[in-house]
Amino acid sequence: MTSVLYDAPGPRAKRRNIIFSVVFFTLLALLLWWVYTVMDDKGQLEWALWKPFTQSEAWTTYLLPGLADTLKAAGLAMVIALPLGAFFGISRLSDHVWVRIPAGAVIEFFRAIPVLLLMLFANEFYSRYTDVSSEDRPLYAVVTGLVLYNASVLAEIVRAGILSLPKGQTEAAHAIGLRKGQTMTNILLPQAVTAMLPAIVTQLVVIVKDTALGGVMIGFTELLNTRGTLAANYANVIPSFIVVAIIYIIVNFILTSFAGWLEQRLRRSKRSTGAVLGKDDVEEMNAAEVGGSYGTGAGGSI
Amino acid sequence: MFDFISDYDDPTLLGAFWVTVQLTVFSAIGSLIWGTLLAAMRVSPVPLMRGFGTAYVNIVRNIPLTVIVVFSSLGLADIFGVTMGAPDDFELQGFRLAVISLVAYTAAFVCEALRSGINTVPVGQAEAARAIGLSFSQVLRLIVLPQAFRSVIGPLANVLIALTKNTTVAATIGVAEAALLMKEMIENEAQTVLIGAVFAFGFVVLTLPTGLILGWLSKRLAVKR
């Protein structure tokens, strides 16, 4: 599609493009040079600060346990949020107003509230009213916050997944005499789950990113949190940030690529109805990481 | 029952939400500008710019916002000395750092929303524009972007709502906005559930009208085809 916007460059356009390239390259190079000199100036390039990352101890003592906690919280949140989301998503499709409206209200409510608020609340709630040990509490609080928010996003994904199926599926099911519940469990859900898989994996990226909030605000020992402990030992603030950022990028990049691959496989396969909820559809539902409640039922929102 | 609210005067409850609103507005303006530039780069004929745009979006979207915000304080300000014109006023500095972090992060999503909007503009429009001799920047400025913006008001509304909620991450570097005040209140007062409800209500009030108004606008302005 990019090529639609401009012609194949002629001699003048080529020259202009080269000038643009050179100017842009110079700007980028200047920026990188500035970063380099400042880091050099402040002694952030000293090998002693980077060396720990070439040794196994920094990884086995701080980073890997942190990453394990990140993935543990994300995995738990996803496993708990999926059935909850399915329940609310299907409820919102119900024929009965008294089921549909409350389900919709719950979904929109939790999509409107920042995850951080949910985590802070859960943390304090567990501390005051339950006997979760103080060691486990941050994990509980992080998972609770993530579940409440992501169940409501997943509910919308489930709903969109079911709605994305061709109408003929429901009609055919009714024609052969299946009841509403049977149509849902035997016909629609199995196909919807297939259609939703890429969207679900993409949502996992959002969850992984949000665990970091718990690390800073309620002391959950995930990756960003153990980075602090690591930096207390090696006094390497900048290098540790860079390494941790790269780890996040790699993990999330793997998840995103997996989602993309799934989506393509599903689109290409002949046996499906062709209904797929891709990566981009998830963004509609929770754009820019922490989602939006794009108007209760306002047109166009899936 | 609501006595506890008046015990807090630095900031007050409304003051804290006002900071949230300010963070949202400044970041929204910034990320709209930076996001549009990024989108223009991503569809431009210059390969280097395209590459930069693509790399930027893919890197930034895969890093937690929390990492970016915390780094802006500990790395950018403390070590690189980027104090945002306020080296001696940590409150102002924290606010401005939070804004540029939110801009850097949100722009990636604005860029992607715009790009998908550019995709919805029919090929014929761009072809017709080129046929009458418009250059790339003219095609983009006069023909494609105006239509693209109107078709992505919906997705951009989602980004704005997400941004409103994401401003709470500024609490990690001590910006006195709503989430930080909630943390302080909830730790010191007994009415845990009530405090949670008050702050939740605040965010519903902030985000719901945005969604409704922009949802209505996107329907009204949608390019009829």
Added chain:
Amino acid sequence: MKLRKVTAAAAAALVLSITATACGGDGDKDNNGGSGSGGGDKIKIGIKYDQPGLGLKEPDGSFSGFDVDVATYVAKELGYEPDQIEWVETKSADRENALSRGDVKFIAATYSITDERKEKVDFAGPYLLAHQDLLVKKDSDIKEGTDLNGKKLCSVTGSTSAQNVKDTIAPKAQLKQVGTYSECLAALQSGAVDALTTDDSILAGFAAQKQYQGQFKLAGLKLSNENYGIGVKKGDTETVNKINDALEKMVSDKAWDKAVQENFGPADYKNEPAPKIGNIVK
């Protein structure tokens, strides 16, 4: 058929990876959950993980610092060998909670004895008298608390020492609050802040880290008295008495001096003599 396989494989992979992490979590829990507190053959002790010289998680996974040495000695007197100790990170805000809930048997984590805290927990000790102080660059001209007016001061979020300076000593100081002290040190080193405040024992530990050796000095101001005690669950007088006996023995058999020497020696930290049990310096 093909689609089925792909979907099934994908779903299986997803479920597997998730259950794997989830199971991993459960496994962890079994390891440290069963022993409870005090009972059984393990003892849980709360310390800090990120304070060099007092309580630090070393790269090899072991723990070092004065608090750790004191806790190890006390545990031995209570009948627990070092390999029976299970260290638990107790952050400042969590300490009372962890004790009252019984998550740990006792806490040795730069835990100052205050009247307010005494309402919630019991204290053994004190075992160290520290003072709030400032850490500044070697060539800094900050000599008194009032010099801080108009200067930039760093401390950790929620710390009382920073508020103390701002309220009573230097109201015009600019306060930067970060997550951990190591971040304050990085800011101090690069000149983003002029001073770092907290207990001198903690500051000494950081200043003695090999990356920072020779760059900073303590101002030596004694802005407050911090009596470090060992926190015990409210009402557990028996344990308090046992720990007090252990602490007395530690001082009398010179193990206390040795621990001070080992942990604060390199920092050029002039420690106060071993405090008498129950003698709280206001």
